[in-house]
Amino acid sequence: MPLTPMDIYKLLPKTNCKKCGEQTCMSFAFKLLNREKKLEDCRPLFEEKKYEVQLKKLKEILKPLEKATETGLIVNSDKCNGCGNCIVVCPVHVEKDPQGAGSGRGPTISDPIYRIENGKLVIKNMHACRRYGKSRILCVVCRENCPTDAISFLEG
Amino acid sequence: MICTACSCLCDDIELEDGKILNACERGYKHISEYRQNRAKNSVNGKEVDLDKAIEAAAEILKSASSPVIYGMDTITVEAQKLAIKIAEKLGGYIDDNSSFCLGEFVEAILKKEVPSATLDQVRDYAYVIIYWGTNVYRSLPRHMSKYTYYPRGAKRNRGYDEDRFLVVIDIRKSEIAKLAKKNAKFIKVENDVELVESFLKAVEGKASKYDVGGVIREMKRADFNVVFGGLGLKYGLKGNYGLFFEFIRKMNEITPLYFLPSGFHSNMRGFNETLFEIVGAVNKFSFSEKKSDKAFEFSELLRRNAIDAALIIGTDPVSSLPYDVSRNLMAVKKITIDPKNTLTASISEVSIRSALSGIESGGEMVRSDGVRQKLRPIEKTEYDDVYILKKILEGL
Ligand code: SF4
Numbered sequence: 001m002p003l004t005p006m007d008i009y010k011l012l013p014k015t016n017c018k019k020c021g022e023q024t025c026m027s028f029a030f031k032l033l034n035r036e037k038k039l040e041d042c043r044p045l046f047e048e049k050k051y052e053v054q055l056k057k058l059k060e061i062l063k064p065l066e067k068a069t070e071t072g073l074i075v076n077s078d079k080c081n082g083c084g085n086c087i088v089v090c091p092v093h094v095e096k097d098p099q100g101a102g103s104g105r106g107p108t109i110s111d112p113i114y115r116i117e118n119g120k121l122v123i124k125n126m127h128a129c130r131r132y133g134k135s136r137i138l139c140v141v142c143r144e145n146c147p148t149d150a151i152s153f154l155e156g
Numbered sequence: 157m158i159c160t161a162c163s164c165l166c167d168d169i170e171l172e173d174g175k176i177l178n179a180c181e182r183g184y185k186h187i188s189e190y191r192q193n194r195a196k197n198s199v200n201g202k203e204v205d206l207d208k209a210i211e212a213a214a215e216i217l218k219s220a221s222s223p224v225i226y227g228m229d230t231i232t233v234e235a236q237k238l239a240i241k242i243a244e245k246l247g248g249y250i251d252d253n254s255s256f257c258l259g260e261f262v263e264a265i266l267k268k269e270v271p272s273a274t275l276d277q278v279r280d281y282a283y284v285i286i287y288w289g290t291n292v293y294r295s296l297p298r299h300m301s302k303y304t305y306y307p308r309g310a311k312r313n314r315g316y317d318e319d320r321f322l323v324v325i326d327i328r329k330s331e332i333a334k335l336a337k338k339n340a341k342f343i344k345v346e347n348d349v350e351l352v353e354s355f356l357k358a359v360e361g362k363a364s365k366y367d368v369g370g371v372i373r374e375m376k377r378a379d380f381n382v383v384f385g386g387l388g389l390k391y392g393l394k395g396n397y398g399l400f401f402e403f404i405r406k407m408n409e410i411t412p413l414y415f416l417p418s419g420f421h422s423n424m425r426g427f428n429e430t431l432f433e434i435v436g437a438v439n440k441f442s443f444s445e446k447k448s449d450k451a452f453e454f455s456e457l458l459r460r461n462a463i464d465a466a467l468i469i470g471t472d473p474v475s476s477l478p479y480d481v482s483r484n485l486m487a488v489k490k491i492t493i494d495p496k497n498t499l500t501a502s503i504s505e506v507s508i509r510s511a512l513s514g515i516e517s518g519g520e521m522v523r524s525d526g527v528r529q530k531l532r533p534i535e536k537t538e539y540d541d542v543y544i545l546k547k548i549l550e551g552l
């Protein structure tokens with residue numbers, strides 16, 4: 001189940017006190033999911049005892065965030081058999097390494113986003129992913145072509 | 157190096173800092189575990205040196221009145237040739253896994269009854285790509301990413317979602333069926349024969365049980381389409397191969413449609429081609445009767461207790477054949493040549509340890525599309541299949 005800003009918002013103090021530097025708790029929830037803010041930035045959560053249970057739940061649901069890369073991408077190695085579909089379909093590979101990773105062969109560039117090591121998909125260079133950085137777009141091409149749903153994104 | 161774990165024979169495997177790169181999981185296991193569970197040279201369960209084991213093997217074969225040579229789908233073409241020579245010299249039977257796998261399909265291609273193509277041509281030109289009765293995600297993991305649907309090709313350079321049309325035909329929603337999304341079709345088939353008939357009817361513009369008119373329309377748009385046939389198709393046809401090949405030929409009157417087998421063993425196609433060159437048949441051949449026949453299938457020979465010695469090379473019938481067939485092996489004198497200590501090796505009168513083709517020994521293998529690959533082993537062992545089979549041949 002992908003995590004949504006709503007799931008997070010429900011557990012925040014919902015007071016819009018702005019102590020986190022955001023105008024509203026909802027926008028804090030968004031930024032939290034995008035890893036632009038940390039849970040610790042919402043000080044009331046930690047300082048006020050009445051939020052104890054909510055805080056515990058929040059920590060629980062935010063756990064996958066630690067496993068995820070900066071783009072929110074998670075690879076479940078147990079489900080991956082190294083078929084390489086996700087590598088060949090990636091538009092960045094097609095553009096930067098048309099003869100290698102972009103055509104299903106081993107990469108010929110030194111910094112592909114993905115490659116297969118010991119039979120499993122590993123992330124080598126997340127910064128090249130279209131989901132990364134300021135002008136990111138919500139690309140899901142790799143996930144869409146994984147036959148076993150081994151790739152997921154936090155935001156869904 | 158070239159991975160020999162399946163008939164894709166991927167040629168881009170690299171070793172770097174103790175890691176194996178680009179191989180899929182199956183290939184990785186094949187390569188990384190090659191030292192594990194190795195066979196021993198033994199005679200009647202007692203460990204002996206290689207020469208003694210080879211001698212004992214030659215003795216068994218010489219004194220047999222009805223020997224069979226079986227397996228050979230994971231050894232090189234050079235070794236296959238020697239194995240065929242041994243069968244010829246003994247006047248024995250020879251058969252491989254293709255008799256219950258895709259032998260009939262390869263035979264039709266070699267006899268030019270249906271047009272076929274190479275995987276490189278598929279990558280460069282194919283528009284409609286049909287996977288029929290084969291879940292390559294499991295059997296040939298990199299098939300789609302390296303050779304067929306996904307890579308951009310010379311004439312198909314806009315990517316899979318625009319330049320290809322994927323059709324997956326299976327009895328269930330397999331992993332690759334899940335990939336049939338945009339510009340694609342999944343056909344859940346209950347009866348393959350009826351589906352072939354539906355295709356034939358659709359060619360004439362008539363409707364029938366399965367709605368395949370759209371697929372035919374797509375095929376007509378292109379000058380290169382391809383069907384990959386797997387075990388599901390073979391068994392689904394229930395022997396009606398003629399009808400299926402008829403469909404391929406009929407289609408070719410309207411638009412080019414090529415046929416390729418999608419079998420799994422690394423060099424099964426090599427065995428079929430090698431035997432075909434020598435005797436004109438792809439498997440289940442008797443050198444004493446000089447013909448190929450269903451009755452000469454390894455499992456049939458066992459069922460009828462028609463053999464008294466078996467030289468089993470690189471395959472493990474004890475684990476792959478049903479028990480009511482394989483139990484008849486107990487009455488047969490068995491020689492296994494295998495890198496691994498398989499179940500069959502462990503109950504064989506003579507077990508000979510060989511090298512792993514592609515890792516410890518070189519030679520040639522034939523990819524599922526007929527393209528020949530020169531193996532690039534990372535080690536070199538003198539005692540490979542070629543050495544062992546040569547010695548046995550000399551000892552006869
Ligand atoms: S600090 Fe916490 S409670 Fe205050 S606005 Fe931010 S998220 Fe809401």
Ligand code: SF4
Pocket residue numbers: 089090091092113128129130131139140141142143
């Ligand atoms: S999200 Fe898009 S750009 Fe990023 S790795 Fe996947 S396919 Fe490539």
Ligand code: SF4
Pocket residue numbers: 075079080081082083084085086087120121145146147148149150151
């Ligand atoms: S598509 Fe899925 S199974 Fe294939 S390599 Fe990528 S993550 Fe692994």
Ligand code: SF4
Pocket residue numbers: 159160161162163164165166178179180181182183184296297298299
């Ligand atoms: S697809 Fe086959 S040949 Fe290629 S790496 Fe995987 S097991 Fe080896």
